[in-house]
Amino acid sequence: MDGVSYQRFPKVKIREMKDDYLKFELRETDASIANALRRVMIAEVPTIAIDLVEIEGNSSVLNDEFIAHRLGLIPLTSERAMGMRFSRDCDACDGDGQCEYCSVEFHLHVRCDTDQTLDVTSYDLRSSDPSVVPVDVAQHSESTGYDASEQRGIIIVKLRRGQELRLRAIARKGIGKDHAKWSPAATVTFMYEPEIHINEDLMETLTLDEKRDWIESSPTKVFGLDPNTHQVVVVDPEAYTYDDEVIKKAEAMGKPGLVEIYAKEDSFIFTVESTGAIKASQLVVNAIEVLKQKLDVVRPSEETEEADDQFGELGAHMRGG
Amino acid sequence: MEHGSSKDLTASTFSLADEDHTLANSVRFTLNQDPRVTFCGYSIPHPSDARVNIRVQTTGDPAKEVLKDALQDLMIMCQHVRSTFDNAVAEFRTSKTVEDMKIK
Numbered sequence A: 001m002d003g004v005s006y007q008r009f010p011k012v013k014i015r016e017m018k019d020d021y022l023k024f025e026l027r028e029t030d031a032s033i034a035n036a037l038r039r040v041m042i043a044e045v046p047t048i049a050i051d052l053v054e055i056e057g058n059s060s061v062l063n064d065e066f067i068a069h070r071l072g073l074i075p076l077t078s079e080r081a082m083g084m085r086f087s088r089d090c091d092a093c094d095g096d097g098q099c100e101y102c103s104v105e106f107h108l109h110v111r112c113d114t115d116q117t118l119d120v121t122s123y124d125l126r127s128s129d130p131s132v133v134p135v136d137v138a139q140h141s142e143s144t145g146y147d148a149s150e151q152r153g154i155i156i157v158k159l160r161r162g163q164e165l166r167l168r169a170i171a172r173k174g175i176g177k178d179h180a181k182w183s184p185a186a187t188v189t190f191m192y193e194p195e196i197h198i199n200e201d202l203m204e205t206l207t208l209d210e211k212r213d214w215i216e217s218s219p220t221k222v223f224g225l226d227p228n229t230h231q232v233v234v235v236d237p238e239a240y241t242y243d244d245e246v247i248k249k250a251e252a253m254g255k256p257g258l259v260e261i262y263a264k265e266d267s268f269i270f271t272v273e274s275t276g277a278i279k280a281s282q283l284v285v286n287a288i289e290v291l292k293q294k295l296d297v298v299r300p301s302e303e304t305e306e307a308d309d310q311f312g313e314l315g316a317h318m319r320g321g
Numbered sequence B: 001m002e003h004g005s006s007k008d009l010t011a012s013t014f015s016l017a018d019e020d021h022t023l024a025n026s027v028r029f030t031l032n033q034d035p036r037v038t039f040c041g042y043s044i045p046h047p048s049d050a051r052v053n054i055r056v057q058t059t060g061d062p063a064k065e066v067l068k069d070a071l072q073d074l075m076i077m078c079q080h081v082r083s084t085f086d087n088a089v090a091e092f093r094t095s096k097t098v099e100d101m102k103i104k
Ligand SMILES: [Zn+2]
Pocket: A087, A090, A091, A092, A093, A094, A095, A097, A098, A099, A100, A101, A102, A103
């Protein structure tokens, strides 16, 4: 019990970072940790999305629930989400989920009075909170290098002359596990870093054409030919997709063991793409916080409480240390 | 969390409500790193029940203490990844500004 610890301390290196894209290395840890992080990023980091729609008038070609569903799928800027309350455990509004702590109100009123088709887009949503707006609207107002003329918002429905759409919508905090509309991640993947060893002696027994043939057998550009020495070199180890094609090719050529490829089981390369609801780097940080909350919340239920009054202290102890 | 077996404290099954592979698999991994653990595994008895059972058997220490330590280790590791990540982001940003200046 006395502080004998078997844990490891992972290392992180950022490869590439944009607002909605992040590539980083996570080393000296295990697949279970990497996978927990990935799963939390996809399904348990909270965002804000439209959850309740009251249609006041709809004469468009789409029915009410169709429009409500489309509204739900519009990503909203969700920097606030970590600090917000879930409507189900908000005590300020007795669970009707319409107070400032757990919801954001939107209004939309569009009517077409011309002969030209009118697009109703995410631009037409009027938010009660300037920090929670449709993602593309936020990008537009910040003008972060996007071509403004190409920004036309997310189309909700198209109207012809005389048609009108009028509604009130409530956006709430939620997680991807409850509904995919709350997932802040477009994609989160990790791969094992490959370790590629070429058997140089065996490789030199190949003719130049054989080498080219072997290099071409890989569906991705992993190997290349040095133009001066005519040696086979590894161009991009991470392009390898663990397809085994080069290994099969070597066997077919009668040269088994030409190349050996291992997956480094403690190194991971993460690719994180955000929907824009939160920044990709913030998504990782929030995922770690959510994971920590999960560990903190593990404690005995009421029935087993008396069996162990120490367990309840774990949370307080952790916060202290 | 409920916790089974009250006779033999070195072997217990912990049943965690509202959790899944995310938590259970990483806890299982951490427990298996611990030499006091002779056996550890987890299962999800039914896919439509939001519940996981984690079995811990130890060489003599109370299973709940060992589980507690595993959770604590994971927590510290999360905190470590968090600060390491923050540093890596800051480092990347400074290296980027230096690069940008070189272009001009
Ligand atoms: Zn509320």
